[in-house]
Amino acid sequence: MINAIQTTTQRAPGLAKAAAKRTLKWQRDPEGMRLRILEAAKQEFSAHGLAGARVDRIAAKAGANKRMLYYHVGNKDDLYLAVLEGAYDKIRSEERGLDLEHLDPPEAIKRLIEFTWGYFLRNPEFLSLLQTENLARAKHLKRSTKVKSMHSPFVEMIGTVVRRGVESGDFQVAVDPVQLYISIAGLCFFYLSNSATLGVIFGRDLLAKDAKDERLAHMVGLVLAALTGQSAVLFEIAKAPKSRAAVAQTV
Amino acid sequence: MINAIQTTTQRAPGLAKAAAKRTLKWQRDPEGMRLRILEAAKQEFSAHGLAGARVDRIAAKAGANKRMLYYHVGNKDDLYLAVLEGAYDKIRSEERGLDLEHLDPPEAIKRLIEFTWGYFLRNPEFLSLLQTENLARAKHLKRSTKVKSMHSPFVEMIGTVVRRGVESGDFQVAVDPVQLYISIAGLCFFYLSNSATLGVIFGRDLLAKDAKDERLAHMVGLVLAALTGQSAVLFEIAKAPKSRAAVAQTV
DNA sequence: GGAGAAATTAACCCGTTGGATAAATACTGT
DNA sequence: ACAGTATTTATCCAACGGGTTAATTTCTCC
Incomplete structure (x- = not known):
């Protein structure tokens, strides 16, 4: 499910060059990351509720660093609201x-x-x-x-x-x-x-x-x-x- | 509501003597305390859910020391289950x-x-x-x-x-x-x-x-x-x- | 009236958690 | 190829929260 989202990413130019350079420590993929974060957050919030949800677990599930959540979406509440809005x-x-x-x-x-x-x-x-x-x-x-x-x-x-x-x-x-x-x-x-x-x-x-x-x-x-x-x-x-x-x- | 419960207590003997001795630091009332704790817990759990509930708030609402919860009912989960069983x-x-x-x-x-x-x-x-x-x-x-x-x-x-x-x-x-x-x-x-x-x-x-x-x-x-x-x-x-x-x- | 049990308080412990800081890495335009 | 920006990582921390320990006060029974 998360994989499916990841492939959504369409990095415009410089794709061939990046593919050649194979010593990357990490990929760069803002939209994909944001989607993975929201998907992981949805799982976490629905499984544990707002107070029971753990920010670290969301990060782990999204294959991201915890700091990414704050960078791309916001704090825990923002994250929750984004998930809720997405669901509606x-x-x-x-x-x-x-x-x-x-x-x-x-x-x-x-x-x-x-x-x-x-x-x-x-x-x-x-x-x-x-x-x-x-x-x-x-x-x-x-x-x-x-x-x-x-x-x-x-x-x-x-x-x-x-x-x-x-x-x-x-x-x-x-x-x-x-x-x-x-x-x-x-x-x-x-x-x-x-x-x-x-x-x-x-x-x-x-x-x-x-x-x-x-x-x-x-x-x-x-x-x-x-x-x-x-x-x-x-x-x-x-x-x-x-x-x-x-x-x-x-x- | 809590008051109503408190009055439920029927301390059997020695009531007159205790009433005379007015330098008490605190009252002794196991059943009443237990009821107040469960009532407070019910409020707290229903208002905030299991993970969102705060043990300290329950104690405060019950007019009790936090230690009392563990003494009379058990840990947070026991408390929750007791409330649930009471509700049913x-x-x-x-x-x-x-x-x-x-x-x-x-x-x-x-x-x-x-x-x-x-x-x-x-x-x-x-x-x-x-x-x-x-x-x-x-x-x-x-x-x-x-x-x-x-x-x-x-x-x-x-x-x-x-x-x-x-x-x-x-x-x-x-x-x-x-x-x-x-x-x-x-x-x-x-x-x-x-x-x-x-x-x-x-x-x-x-x-x-x-x-x-x-x-x-x-x-x-x-x-x-x-x-x-x-x-x-x-x-x-x-x-x-x-x-x-x-x-x-x-x- | 005093000893032992029951009930209650005060203070502390320590793992967890949300959030922050700063440095590293990839990409873009020029 | 280089400067500047966007994205990601590694690490830290102060507050919080559940649970515990030990001392204190009240009650009961003899």
């Missing part, structure tokens, strides 16, 4: 790529839930960073002008989808898009971010493939059932792809 | 007090959501502690035999309610109680534990009275609509108590 930037950019306009409303909502779920699964550090920042009551985020201007396109998207759904008769309620957004995020977020403690309490692995499939089916069923009023049918549809036994058994 | 103990005990048996199924689900929401609102430190522990991937919880044996009565309660609801025709689906439990907890938890970052992003105070009322109404509406299939009606009912404008406006 990334998810917002992926969110924009998801166009729900051409899907029929129930399908669009399903797609939205699947995306949110998938993104959280693929980016567990994002969840950790959010947790950390909320533990700090968003102290750092409040000072970030960048993040404040990065509005999630989802709220508008949801608004449009819901409106279309009500008009087409697919949905029975014109639910508030912000509430729905928070609900979808919450359904996904809580399960994943708290899987450790929940796993201990329930005595089972919530991150096993089957468990995750079952969870996704449940969430899609729950939200779509609420919107369409077709409880039974939708829960069945959502459940179909996998583990069809689970629900019936339990009751 | 408290919520489980309150959960047990909630009997849903005599309510009709939709009312029971509503009550369940309201309790969860209310408990989280009244005990924000519990949310923080959970976040902290999950950040640590439940490392400490796994070692706790106490917590593992403290099963939430909710899963069974929900199972019974759902079964009754399906039989009575109120509910259209026999949803998995564990999934429903996680969903309800997640809907409440995410909104509250992430209110800081969400507040910054949406540019509004999610903890204002109106916002909280609206959220509760939404959650009740969402879950009950999904179970009963009565989307429109239930969202209206849930919304009724307060701010009736919000939902209609947005779409």
Whole structure:
């Protein structure tokens, strides 16, 4: 992963000359270094939180000298904020790529839930960073002008989808898009971010493939059932792809 | 709050004699001290996380000498685990007090959501502690035999309610109680534990009275609509108590 | 009323950690 | 090829933080 970033570097001129001179004690690569530092910092902050993160470990992981962190990014707090901003930037950019306009409303909502779920699964550090920042009551985020201007396109998207759904008769309620957004995020977020403690309490692995499939089916069923009023049918549809036994058994 | 605990102490004999001798340099009160330490530790750990917590601050807040923490509870980790176990103990005990048996199924689900929401609102430190522990991937919880044996009565309660609801025709689906439990907890938890970052992003105070009322109404509406299939009606009912404008406006 | 145990205080120890300083090395333009 | 600048390294340090040691005060029981 870090290697991939390193190769990103495009040193413009004098490349042949530098390659010939093979007695270099170290490479010079500001952008690459900065990226490696931020990547290492992301790992460290998400693994240990803000207070638990160690500047020396970040430097080591980035293959850099500790002084580099201060040179390229700033002190520990600056580093943390840069990581946080990067994380928001990334998810917002992926969110924009998801166009729900051409899907029929129930399908669009399903797609939205699947995306949110998938993104959280693929980016567990994002969840950790959010947790950390909320533990700090968003102290750092409040000072970030960048993040404040990065509005999630989802709220508008949801608004449009819901409106279309009500008009087409697919949905029975014109639910508030912000509430729905928070609900979808919450359904996904809580399960994943708290899987450790929940796993201990329930005595089972919530991150096993089957468990995750079952969870996704449940969430899609729950939200779509609420919107369409077709409880039974939708829960069945959502459940179909996998583990069809689970629900019936339990009751 | 701390004072209330202090008074808990019941020093058995020799009270009159001790009261007479007024040249005491300090009081002797093991149980009271232990409680004050745990209360202070709870505050500290929930405010700053495990790594961010400061042993000296805990001592100061407890009105104790630092050495007392080690004498009465143990090292920092022991202290943390004790707090965590206490937090679980408290919520489980309150959960047990909630009997849903005599309510009709939709009312029971509503009550369940309201309790969860209310408990989280009244005990924000519990949310923080959970976040902290999950950040640590439940490392400490796994070692706790106490917590593992403290099963939430909710899963069974929900199972019974759902079964009754399906039989009575109120509910259209026999949803998995564990999934429903996680969903309800997640809907409440995410909104509250992430209110800081969400507040910054949406540019509004999610903890204002109106916002909280609206959220509760939404959650009740969402879950009950999904179970009963009565989307429109239930969202209206849930919304009724307060701010009736919000939902209609947005779409 | 005094001896031994329990509870509490004061002071210290030492590895860790964020951050700083100054010197060395690579690159660029001229 | 040389001067000046940008990047990187090696080393240091003062403050902090968890934990410990030893002495002091209170309580209990006989």
